[in-house]
Amino acid sequence: MKFEGITAQGAVCSLGTPLSVHISRDAGAPADELVGEFPWSVLPPLYRLRVSDGERILFFGPVDVQQEKISPKGAFLRVEGRSLAALLLDNEAVPQTYYSPPFSTVFARHAAPYGFLRYRVPGGTEKIGEFTVTKGMSEWQVLESFCRRAWSASPVLQEGDELTVGGSKENGVLLFGDSARGLTYLSLSRMRREYERISELLVRSAKDGRYTVSLTDEQALRDGIRRRRCLSASSAVSAKQVLANARQKSLEYTLVLPGWPDVQPGRNAELSDRLLGRVAGLRVWSVEYELDTGGMLCTVTLRRAAE
Template identity: 50%
Template structure:
C-alpha cells in the first residue's frame, strides 16, 4: 500500500510505512474516515490531504481533520485523522433558497459541484416539485432531502467521489468464503434486531387526518406492534420505503476477515461456508479495514437487500 500526503500548496510527501491504519466506510455515513499512525521523521509541514492506494486502486482520498505529533519511548509518531471529500458537504452550510420543480442536475450543480464533485448516477425519470433550503441545512442535508423526497433513495458517495442515489455501486457481487477465490472469513455472527421493525405507517391526508394505513404483514405476523406517522408531504411510496428500511435494519450479519476486504457499501454480497449453507440476498452495510504489525483485517457488517 502507498500513503501520500499533500500540503496546501500541493507538495507531495511519502508518509512511509505506517504503524497502524484504519479506514471506515458506512452506508449511513456520507464521509469515509481514516486514522493512521506513522513514524515521524522530523518534517514540520502541515498536511492538508492524504491519498491511500492498494495495488493501484484508490482506497482513500480525503482532507486532514487532525494531525498530531506523539512522543513515546519507542519513538516519535505522526497521527493523521482525515475524512473523504463528502466531509465538505457535511461541514458547509447551504444558502437558504427556494426552488420551483428543479431537476437533480440543478441541485447537484449548486450544492455538490462547488466542492469538487463532478459525477453522479441516478435512476431515469424521478419526480420533482417545490423544494426549499432552510437556514441551517448543510449541503449534504439538501442533497439527501431532495434524493429521499423525489428519487426515493438515500444517497451515497463512493471512494471515487461518485454521487449515487438509487443506483448500486459498480463493483459487482462480493463473495465472502467458499473455495473459489472468495474473501476468507474467520468468524460470523448473525443478529436479529426486532426492535427495529415497524408494523404500520400512517400517512397524513390533505385533510390532516391519518386514515391511510400501510402495514408490514411480515412484522405483524411476528407479533410486533410498532407504528409511525408520515406528514402529508409523504405518500404510500414513502411509507413503503420506511417499512423496507426498518426490515433491513432488523437483520445484521457480521464477519471478521483476515484480509483487506475493502468493499463499497451498498454492494450486493453473498456469504459461503456458513452453518446451514450459503446466505444470499445481502448487501454491504459497513466496512472497517485495518492494517497493523499483525497484518490486515476487516470487520464487515452485511444487511438484507430488502
C-alpha cells in the same frame, strides 16, 4: 501500501509505515473516516490524506486532525481525516427555492464548486415541483433531499468523486464464502436483534391530529413481535422507510476477511456457508479496514437489502 499526506501547495509527504490504521465505510454515512498513527515526524500542515496500494486509491480526503504526540511510551504522529464527501457535509447551502429544477442544475450549484464533476443518476425526467433549500441544510442534504424526492433513493459517492443513485444493482452481486468465485472469510457471525423490529406504525394526520394505522409488518406479527411506533405527519422519513430500516437492522452478518479487499458499501451481496447455507438478498452495510502489528484485516457487515 502507501500512506501519504499532501499539503495545500501540492507537496507530497510520506507518512512512513503505520503503527495502526483504521478506515471505516458505512452505507448510512456519505464520508469514509480514517484514523492512523505513524512514527514520529515533523511535517508541515497537511491538507489531504491519501492511501493507495499501487493500483487503486483506498482513501483520499481532507485532514481533520494532525497531532504530534510525545510521551514516555514514545513519540508518534496521529492523523484523522474523512473522504471528499466531508466537503459537502461541512458546507452550508445558500437558502433558495427552485421550480422543477433538473438534477444537473442542483448538482452544478451544490456539488461542482467543491470539485465534484461526475454523476450518474437514473434516466428519465425528474419532476419534483418546487424544491426549497432551507437555512441550515448542508450541501449534502440538498443533494440527498433532491434524490429522495426524484428517485426515492439516497446518493452515494463512488470512487470518491462520482455521485451515483441506484448503482448497486448495476455493479452486480458480491459473493462471500464461495471459494471459486467469491471472497473467503476467516470468521462469520449472525446476529438477530428482535428489539429493532416494528409490527405496527401509526402516522399522525395533518388534518385532525389523530394517529391511525398506516403500515403493519405481517411477518413481524406472525413472529410474535408486538412493537408499535408513532410517526408525525411532518417527519422527513416515510412510514415505509421506517419499517424498511427496522427490518434491515434486525438481522446482521459480520465477516472478517484477510487483507483489504475492494468492498464498497451499498453493493448487493450473497453469502454461502456450509452451516448457514446460502443467503441471498443481502447488502453490504459497512466496511472496516484495520492495520496493526497483527497484519491487515477487513470486517464487513451485511444486512437485508432494501425491499
